[in-house]
Amino acid sequence: MTRFARILCAIYGATTIFLAWATVQSGTANSVWTALLFAAASIVPIIAWLRETEFSESKAATRANVERATRVRESAERRAIREAADALQHVCCERWWTSLGTDHAPTCAKQRRAA
Known part of the structure; x- marks a missing residue:
């Protein structure tokens, strides 16, 4: 998870705690x-926190898939x-x-000697 995602999750947690506190305060004031x-x-x-963590996990999985595909491509190139x-x-x-395998140079060791 990135630093920004962690900050967002902390903000989400603080917001949840504040809203829970407001719920309790409203309940004690008989405002149902x-x-x-x-x-x-x-x-x-x-x-939002759950979606953020799911997004970071899917992003990590996508990154791993890209790295794996890169390794496969490199091995295919090799x-x-x-x-x-x-x-x-x-x-x-x-x-x-240049003759597509039909003729050899005079200095070639594989040239067939005419007898």
């Missing part, structure tokens, strides 16, 4: 409707580079490469 309104209003910051390097190891000379 006001006490019910304060009690209902004290639930709102609790819901595998592609390794496969390309393996394919290029079988190349023997430039003429062989």
